[in-house]
Amino acid sequence: MTLSNLPKIDADRLWRRQTEMDTLGATPAGGVHRLSLGAEDIEAHRRLANWAVARGWTVELDDIGNMFLRRPGTDPALPPVASGSHTDSQPMAGRFDGMFGVLAAFEALETIDDAGIETRHPIEIAIWNNEEGPRFTPACMGSAAYAGVQPLEKMRAVADPDGITMGQCVDDLKAAIPGAGHRPLGQPFAAFIEAHIEQGITLEGNGNTIGVVTGMQGYRRFRVEITGQDAHSGTTPRSRRKDAFVAATEMAVALRAAFIDDTDTMRFTIGRFEVLPGGISVVPGKVIFTIDMRHPLSATLASEGNRIANICDALKGPCEVTVTEFINSASMEFPMDIRDRIAAAAAARGYPTQPIFSAASHDARHISRLGPAGMIFIPCLDGISHNEAESATKDDCAAAAQVISDVLIELAL
Numbered sequence: 001m002t003l004s005n006l007p008k009i010d011a012d013r014l015w016r017r018q019t020e021m022d023t024l025g026a027t028p029a030g031g032v033h034r035l036s037l038g039a040e041d042i043e044a045h046r047r048l049a050n051w052a053v054a055r056g057w058t059v060e061l062d063d064i065g066n067m068f069l070r071r072p073g074t075d076p077a078l079p080p081v082a083s084g085s086h087t088d089s090q091p092m093a094g095r096f097d098g099m100f101g102v103l104a105a106f107e108a109l110e111t112i113d114d115a116g117i118e119t120r121h122p123i124e125i126a127i128w129n130n131e132e133g134p135r136f137t138p139a140c141m142g143s144a145a146y147a148g149v150q151p152l153e154k155m156r157a158v159a160d161p162d163g164i165t166m167g168q169c170v171d172d173l174k175a176a177i178p179g180a181g182h183r184p185l186g187q188p189f190a191a192f193i194e195a196h197i198e199q200g201i202t203l204e205g206n207g208n209t210i211g212v213v214t215g216m217q218g219y220r221r222f223r224v225e226i227t228g229q230d231a232h233s234g235t236t237p238r239s240r241r242k243d244a245f246v247a248a249t250e251m252a253v254a255l256r257a258a259f260i261d262d263t264d265t266m267r268f269t270i271g272r273f274e275v276l277p278g279g280i281s282v283v284p285g286k287v288i289f290t291i292d293m294r295h296p297l298s299a300t301l302a303s304e305g306n307r308i309a310n311i312c313d314a315l316k317g318p319c320e321v322t323v324t325e326f327i328n329s330a331s332m333e334f335p336m337d338i339r340d341r342i343a344a345a346a347a348a349r350g351y352p353t354q355p356i357f358s359a360a361s362h363d364a365r366h367i368s369r370l371g372p373a374g375m376i377f378i379p380c381l382d383g384i385s386h387n388e389a390e391s392a393t394k395d396d397c398a399a400a401a402q403v404i405s406d407v408l409i410e411l412a413l
């Protein structure tokens, strides 16, 4: 098809759906709090499923809570061409991270449907469960289990802080969408393309609308657990304390200093820090903190990450420390063919575009094991993300949906 007969997406419809979804888990400061498979996230899935059914598309759920909305193709033997992202958010976070990519895919497929275009391949919208990971660890759980990177039963057994397992939540999701068929894990895709906000300042700074994502930076995550001894804060002298907080703060300061690099390339974050038992008058006997470390060079990520356990051990004082790694994902590249198609589609529409490397991680990383994958970025205001103030424009969201629509048609015909 040429540009003159490729259908145009409906920017108003896309924006309306975005604002409808923004009400699910809305926070006072204009963000969303929509943790994986909580009531608001299940409602988001239910709405998407209802909209799909109203279009005559099918809905499938797998055993880790991924949802697939499918418009059939003319050749049932062919694997689907797909687009999508995730509906869950970080705690008290933004409206666009994840949800925008799902709705861009939905708008693209509605556009194709409205135009009555018959494709050989089925086209699917994939909604990957638990991309963010604050309620259930690890992040990108749905896509990882689907692609065989994490074992299904182990992931279903993961519990949230209240002891509710992912398996129970997936059952709740299935109960909320009783008409959904069952999707086996690991089914291949003819292609998968994910639209997402950049979560950085590159596109905005360059005045570009579409980023053609070249690849994704690797990351490692660790859980550091320090065990001392609970004690009375008034009666226990320093000489007899095994204060886990003291050891943990020494470690935190030393780790931060160890990973400061001249080029400001390393990303080192302690995002969670729990002091237990949490009594004002109790010397804390336990601290648990997390480390998220990212670097584009896999060799640097490997060698720097391997220093963490030694640094912690040297500063444990009278306490014990264990360092457990729960994610280790190397940097990766998307195939040239998909990148070229995205770039060509964006250029044909006249959107200013550039290649861009993703500093954040996304489900497309895992799905690239099941077929050629790629990503499209759009700018977000001041690069702010994982924050209630996250913001993207209607025009930029529409541009991404348009590129998704054009590329899905090209791949699925």
Ligand code: GLV
Residues within 6 Å of the ligand: 131, 132, 359, 360, 361, 362
């Ligand atoms: C995604 O949210 C990430 O942490 O990179």
Ligand code: MN
Residues within 6 Å of the ligand: 086, 097, 098, 131, 196, 362
């Ligand atoms: Mn995301």
Ligand code: MN
Residues within 6 Å of the ligand: 090, 097, 132, 386
């Ligand atoms: Mn995110």
